[in-house]
Amino acid sequence: MCDKVCAECQEPADLNCSGCRMVSYCGKEHQKKHWKQHKSLCRPFIIEQDEAIGKCLIATRDLNPGDLILTEHPIVSGPTPHMVEEGPVPCPGCYRLIVGEESPRCPNCDFPVCDTRCPGLQDMEHHGHECMILALRDISAINGLHDFYRQDTLLSLRCLLLQKRHPKKYAQLMDMEAHLERRGKGTDVYNEVQDRIFNYLDDNFFRPLKCMEMKTGKSILPDTSKETIHKICGIIDVNALEINQYSEMSVLYPTAYLMEHSCVPNTVHTFDLVSQGYKINIRAALPIKKGDHISTMYTHALWGTQGRREHLRETKYFSCSCKRCSDPSELGTNFSSLLCMGSNEEPCGGLQSPINPLDYNTEWACNKCQIRLTNGEVSYLVNRIGEEVDNVQLSSPTVRELDALLTKMATFLHPNHYHCYAVKHSLIQLYGYQQGYMPSQITDETLNRKANMCRELLEVTKKLDPGNSRLPLYSGVILHELHLANMILVKRKWDLGMKTRVKGMLAMLQECNQSLAEAKEVLKNEFTTPAGEKLNKVIATSTHEFNRWLERNKIDLNKN
Template identity: 70%
Template sequence: MEHSCVPNTTHIFDNEPNGYKITIKAVLPITAGEHITTMYTHCLWGTQARREHLRETKYFNCKCKRCSDPTELGSYLSALRCIGTNEEPCGGIRLPLNPLDDNTDWACDKCPVNLTNAEVCFLVNGIGEEVDNVQLSNPTVRELDSLLNKMITFLHSNHYHIYAVKHSLIQLYGYQQGYTPSQLTDDCLAKKATMCRELLDITKKVDPGNARLPLYLGVILHELYLANWLIIKRKWDLGIKTKVKSVVQMLLECEKCLEEANEALKNESNTPAGEKLAALITTSTKRI
């Protein structure tokens, strides 16, 4: 099947009595004459990483609508922060002038300073190695927080390296010793909820049909539910007077998160991770 970095199908593997079966399902509307596509690379890699992987393993240069867009469909998954030339950064966003050109310069939207593609690759690859090393060392919340604060100086808050660290963090808030539900401050819960909403927005932009990231999406939605639920329960148990409207909004968001998570995992029931996450969502739905 043809590749696209925004595929309009997903595939499901089933064990059959007489062998294996692959089911292909449309996840986006496919009009007459439109190509039916899948994806040969990782959805959460930036454009340069995806195109390099496809070139080395599939021998073609991808020119899909996501690869052709410097902002990657408004997700800014590869964007950098401009640190300028003076002591104070200009606060601009740095994007490739032509993402389909491997030698393109990266320009800032606020100042005239450009970076070469080689300079950007050196920076991003170096940060990527550090992220991998930290992630493989069974990191603590403090270690990931420290890494996040360091990266945010150079990378856009939606960058795929930052996405990876945030996705790990939201799963540690509420579970790791020192950050259990009873130990989390209100600020930590609010921070977790904000991270979840940021990740949710990015995930839906790069995978609008939920073809490649159902487990990522399911985790984000369930963790957002948990953050809201803990805030609501804490206020309720303490008898703190609060605006009814804000509580109702959080409850509605909880309900919506669980409904969306359940829908996102409908094709993951035959995988161990999908089955485990679906069970958590069922329990949470009963609680709601």
């Protein structure tokens, strides 16, 4: 007997929707009739088991950029785990970063909070329920000072609380991959979880909770075993998404976690506001064909191949072999390539790239001479340069300091290398803003250099992130700075009466117009982040000023 019912007439049905396979029909006629209602809800993917990667999402129809793929609310959310002993921590009610020593305390459990009136403190889905357990700790035994740096335990505790409050959600959670075989006894991660999470929770909260449960005869947390907590910590590490907008939090979603990783992802995701429960919206960033895997990115797009793959291997327990990782040139950008020094201190002008980027012990070969380097030698050189870049960037550098650093790196690294990219991106934001390089001071030559630097950065960024899914803020900044460099030059020549060079100026104005339009487009999904909101306002202001300048000078770019 059929146990499915038709979505239209509620009669027995054996015909599934081919798009999402989530609803059934008694026949084609009712399927067509119900389509108008089902169309907006039909998920354009199915969940399949892949031998190599496990569960994954497969597109069931062609998708265009912007098409909605999935929208869903979290299973559970909490402050992002911080395995550090210093620095700000997220408020357990709203996740906004606070300084633990100086912040107010929750009047019930003594955890640091942004404000004792924070709405999230009373919300049972956030802090309200856990607060009753956290209050079991004997604060007087530690002179009233709460160990607030153990906020990395809160998300694990909230997962445990699903057992009684939301058993279906708890079952969904526990069905996620934890990679316990890679996190077993004797590993560093096992010891870290055992000490910072399990021992802390068990000593301070679970033991007094069990005493209370025995007295009342009521079970609040049926399972607080070591094995369960290690599994939950593994699930969080492997599957949680981090949200860094007005807050800092980690979230576990019931379906979104199944998106596989690619260093060139074909989706972009945004999060709704707090009032809407951090609902995730996943849309196509690139054209997705029926049968394609739906992917996101678990690491940073502006890391080199070696860094990305090592991070994924250490934190997600797999080795990426996507098209970017497989390509020694990283999609033609040479984002990790070195300049060959040749032999006898005579550079040959070639490039050193990994022979097989998917081999962690690969050699690096020159494309012009016979010189080869070991992966260890390359790592040592690049890490040393990276340390110097970090030290300079963190010291509020001047234009001259960054210029000097870029000149130094040009001896060893390809101009598009990720260390060069980072320094150039900082430089374009100092040209025109720093004393000695203000708009009235900066030379034409430096403005042209800034504009060319912006064009180079754009070319690399578009290759690494063709769908604007991971680097829209970087692209938005570059496009805006290109517009500014051109406009300073144009206004300077225009004010000097050099209108005879109008052809060249019109080309620059066209590029200004195009840059502002592109910036608006790449930032269309960034209104919910503080940085994105600010940059969008800057782009809107510059666009308004640019159009007013065109009107005052009676320039119609559509006619030229």
